[in-house]
Amino acid sequence: MSESVPGTPPEVFAPVEVPVSPAQPPEEVEFVQLLTPEGERVEHPDYSFDLDDEAIKGFYRDMVLVRRIDAEATALQRQGELGLWASLLGQEAAQIGSGRALNAKDMVFPTYREHGVAWCQGVNPLNLLGLFRGVDQGAWDPKDNNFHLYTIVIGAQTLHATGYAMGQQRDGVLGGGVDGDAGEATIAYFGDGASSQGDVNEAFIYASVFNAPVVFFCQNNQWAISEPIDRQTRIPLYQRAAGFGFPGVRVDGNDVLATYAVSQQALKRAREGSGPTLIEAYTYRMGAHTTSDDPTKYRLNEDLEHWKLKDPIERVHAYLSRHAGVDHDFFDEIDAEGDKIAAELRAGCLALPDPQLTDFFQHVYVEETPQLAEQRAQYAAYAASFDGEG
Amino acid sequence: MTKITLGKGINAGLRAAMEADPKVVVMGEDIGKLGGVFRVTEGLQKDFGEDRVIDTPLAESGIIGTAVGLALRGYRPVCEIQFDGFVFPAYDQIINQVAKMHYRSMGKIKMPVVIRIPYGGGIGAVEHHSESPEALFAHVNGLKVVTCGDPVDAYWMIQQAIASDDPVVFFEPKRRYHEKAELDESVPPALPLHQAKVVREGADATLLCYGPMVKTCVQAAEAAVEDGRNLEVVDLRTISPFDLPTIFASVKKTGRAVVVHEATLSFGPGSEIAARVSEECFYHLEAPVLRVTGFDTPYPPSRMEEEYLPDLDRVLDGVDRVMGY
Secondary structure (H helix, E strand, C coil), X not given: CCCCCCCCCCHHHCCCCCCCCCCCCHHHCCCEXXXXXXXXXXXXXXXXXXXXXXXXXXXHHHHHHHHHHHHHHHHHHHCCCCCCCCCCCCCHHHHHHHHHCCCCCCEXXXXXXXXXXXXXXXXXXXXXXXXXXXXXXXXXXXXXXXXXXXXXXXXXXXXXXXXXXXXXXXXXXXXXXXXXXXXXXXXXXXXXXXXXXXXXXXXXXXXXXXXXXXXXXXXXXXXXXXXXXXXXXXXXXXXXXXXXXXXXXXXXXXXXXXXXXXXXXXXXXXXXXXXXXXXXXXXXXXXXXXXXXXXXXCCXXXXXXXXXXCCHHHHHHHHHHHHCCCCHHHHHHHHXXXXXXXXXXXXXXXXXXXCCHHHCHHHCCCCCCHHHHHHHHHHHHHHHCCCCCC | CEEEEHHHHHHHHHHHHHHHCCCEEEEECCCCCCCCCCXXXXXXXXXXXXXXXEXXXXXXXXXHHHHHHHHHCCCEEEEECCCHHHCHHHHHHHHHHHCCHHHHCCCCCCCCCEEEEEECCCXXXXXXXXXXXXXXXXXXXXXXXXECCCHHHHHHHHHHHHHCCCCEEEEEEHHHCXXXXXXXXXXXXXXXXXXXXXXXXXXCEEEEECCCHHHHHXXXXXXXXXXXXXXXXXXXXXEECCCHHHHHHHHHHHCCEEEEEEEECCCCHHHHHHHHHHHHCHHHCCCCCEEEEECCCCCCCHHHHHHHCCCHHHHHHHHHHHHCC
């Protein structure tokens, strides 16, 4: 059956062998890794990390600070100051590695958990809280930092990213410079759960047939709320790319050197006009799906303990201490910086003004319709009728 | 002055918009070489190229979702949905993304996306090809919903929709694609996009209609003359937001109103009109607002569609009833 003779279909049509379970133990997963959980640099035939230790120190700082911001936001939710928070705990390397691989003109389409990428793009962390506090639905201008608003409908943003990349293509901004790297690319973030969505699969098709400069960055954190990865797929997610006609690669999502190297290569490929890439960053959601979730009902504590050994920050700490001559002062300063940022974030959150309903009527359309103007006026008059009471 | 059909009016309007603004791109299934299944985009790809007249994969959510991205990049996408019943795979993108983007970004993001949908029955089609889902879009805040009733409006309204910084769902009355009229492109459009049009003045009752029912209602009004009735016909043109001042002025004048649409009766556009008219014209009304519409069933097999669709006689029956009060 596997022997190829003229006139028979190519082997792509051969019966599919069911591969290893996607829920395989992490030590058996093959992926691109450049820094082991123990903090040792390793070589990979196709990818290398070509920045110096200063850059690694920068990544370390990024990861510690976004973890601290994330912890503060979780605390704010627990104290009733946020209605909800979606923690990125455990996914810092996936987000910082890919986020730091972006060029100034690249465009980002996040889910609602990309706080680390937002950090890399220079979005004020306080702006991220508005949505979760309920004072707005995304307070930043996407054009300011090339970072689109958070998208909550699962997978919808992958199509937006693909369309945006088609726009970059039409604007003629691909190629140029050394190796075509002067071009622009778009990156779409999504998760393992989203990989089942029709929109994500349509995005793969559109990106593929139009050869759009988009990188699909899937953080496979093993869990879609309570559903494990084997409820989404029977093959490793990165292998799906082959069926759509573009490269797919799996990277150790807890290795910031590897996520940087893999993202950089995929983005470069997109910028020079060679089309999309799917990156599966193999990681783990160390926290709950959101603060409303209770993972103790559906997953084992020993899984969590297992993944703690692969922590994205600890391995960089180990590397910097052992191999880069970095001393305690460096780490202590970053911890102190994190505490300062967290305190500012907390103060900023508590000071966010409550929104006024009447301010929102005017944003439904570019120009308020007569119907909306009437409703706004009626409500304002009704609300004003209570003035001077109790 | 040229004689054009409604379909050619949209084609010419698209062409004019593409010539005026290089950021206008047209996208959809079979719209390139074929020119669309109704030939509305005929010749555009040849003249504007494959980058601006995009034959998309056969996936409607993909059409609208990528149009969102193109709009974010500064383009003005005009999306064709091949038939009314095929828009629903894109419904999530339309409702949750296209319609809400301006609001949720507090006006920082504009969504100048036009979604063209050939709609309505009367062409003997198989199921999913004859539907009138306009109320499903008119209910969505953030969308504007318009429909043209004649070739001249078709030419101008598609250009006005493309020029709009709000997203516009543009319903095209597919059974009227071949209706003809004289068009003088040098005469600017008589009305802004969201203003209704009194197409026939009358005194006894008002027929409120749009899209494919405009012609039906004008014919009914002409037939009613034999019965000694002088009916006013208002082409609403925009379903969301309704041009209420024009509706109210007409109903206050005649005291009677019949809303006519192919869409299902319950929760249809006529329901909203009846509510608004009763609020605003209560002391002018001689009769309740009546509705002549499709029935509350799925669209029927086509051999029954002539009974299902409002026609001249059913409109006149509605007029008889509203005059009976």
